[in-house]
Amino acid sequence: MTGTTDEGTAVAAPVSTPAAAARRRAVPYPLLLMALAVLLAAAATAGIAVGSIGVPAGQVWGILLHRVHPVLADPTWTPVRETIVVDVRLPRVLLAGVVGAGLSVSGMALQALVRNPLADPMLLGVSSGASVGAVLVLVFHVTLFGMFSLPVAAFCGALAALVAVYFLARSGGRMTTVRLVLAGVAMAEVLSAVASFLIVTSNDPQKTQSALRWMLGGLAGTTWTTVWIPVGAVLLGTAVLLGVCRSLNLLLAGEKAAAALGLDVHRFRGALFTLVALMIGTIVAVSGQIGFVGLILPHVVRLLVGADHRRALPAAALLGASFLIAADLGARTLMSPEEIPVGILTALVGGPFFLWLMRRKAPR
Template structure:
């Protein structure tokens, strides 16, 4: 039994097919907590996470090569919403820095962090493995192949959107490959899904690496490597809207199917006994999550471990019930990636560290700790 199922308390015991009220017991917030753990108010946790996200976003907009007072940042935002809300006492250059340079980047950071986090939580329920991560499906590696091909071969078919479009096509191709490799006899098992994802990711990573090392242009090689390491430099408002819409729509759908996700924590047999078509549900959610990840990776590059860490932190606060955990996971993931991007921009300023390196430095030790905890 995985740690996730343990976090679900008595969910498995409540899932007996002949027991009255079993469905309600499995999806109940009470059963999604570790026995003996005091219940934390969801409203209190969400309010704290909203404040944390706003504080991180304010710091992210204020800090940079030109430091701005936090009060001035909010003054600029309020003045842009309506001039009567704040009296202008800043230069036009500072307003441009806030509205056109830093704010879109911070918003995209929040969107990507939220999207990776909720995808990670959904995947850990779908494959019933607490070590699952959005990068597990090979979608990130497929996006890397598409993006590296555009950089190395200088493809400009879609103008400024050539790189994200190629990355999305690569991610979609990887999704299709993993989907068909994992299906056998019309069914998709957890083991085949994980093995197909890992194998596909390794092959596609090798292809991307081959394209990089065989490039004759060192500038193109450097650009491709920086994209593969993950980063959000040069973000504009045009880039923000598509991933924001995808993450919002996908999160709403995941919230709508939170009860079936809770049922999966009790095991496939128990979920099927309670009326869930496990294989069809898992296939549909797998496609949804992979499409969300593909859209995210297409604009940010490969940023790992966010979807691994955040779900576990949220479960420690609120338990495993997805109705409570998904909104908190989105907020915490947004705040985490905004802070990580802030550190990446300022740690060795004026140089910038790829944010994927920082998330790996944090996520790697966390992953090892999880493995040792499961072994015990």
């Protein structure tokens, strides 16, 4: 299926091959969703159990059940292991799941909004804006908001980038897809250069190292205090996206067809861009830049369940959460005791997939 943008540029809407359709008929959707939930539970269990001090999977669940209610499990573990599970690894695994789910559903929504299979959550320059805010805090040691200084600055940078891209993309009171993408790419390049300049000109090697590691993405140092805001933002954003699934599906048929069926395309697109950008800004503020999750996972999900967003968004959230939990587990164990920024691992997986996708979508 193809459609045209406001400028008349043809773009391809996601299509389902007969083989993919046959696979979806072979596996009922509820069963597939249950399998993804089991995968998420397994990934979360491994993420909590594996580390410098191993904790048996059964003991992990015993500790968690005991915290829910003491009668659910007898405490046969040491207080140290309970602290490791509840206060060190559980918040990190929860944040990894939330970030993965948020990036995945955001990527799926953006690909529908711009009708481009290569779109991802970093498209709007929001992550680059967040990077500038975070680097300013790290390089100049800003402590205005205490321990929340970095996430607050990153979120403000993301929001400022969104506003700038939004106004740059508007022309004659309307915002077109091509102008939005071009404005986002240009803003991302400029802000990335600003962040790099701040890092290069810093005279403190320790601050420079901290800024570089943050820009590569990572979840080290996660505490319960930093988890709740992204949890709330991703849950609320995903709920809103699920509520507008019909409108997202209409966009797959093309702007003219969607408008003919009663959708105010420009207003809807502007509102959804704002929602997605705020989700991404909140996520990047606590995790740094983690690329390719929002690019590759939506395509995998469409191969499994099709392009209908009512079915695809829940599956994308579950698969995205599982993927990033597994990636974070690899980041902290592959070179233990050193920790690899998780953004490096997602790029190593996503880069080849991106190249394959471009060749697959290229006209023959």
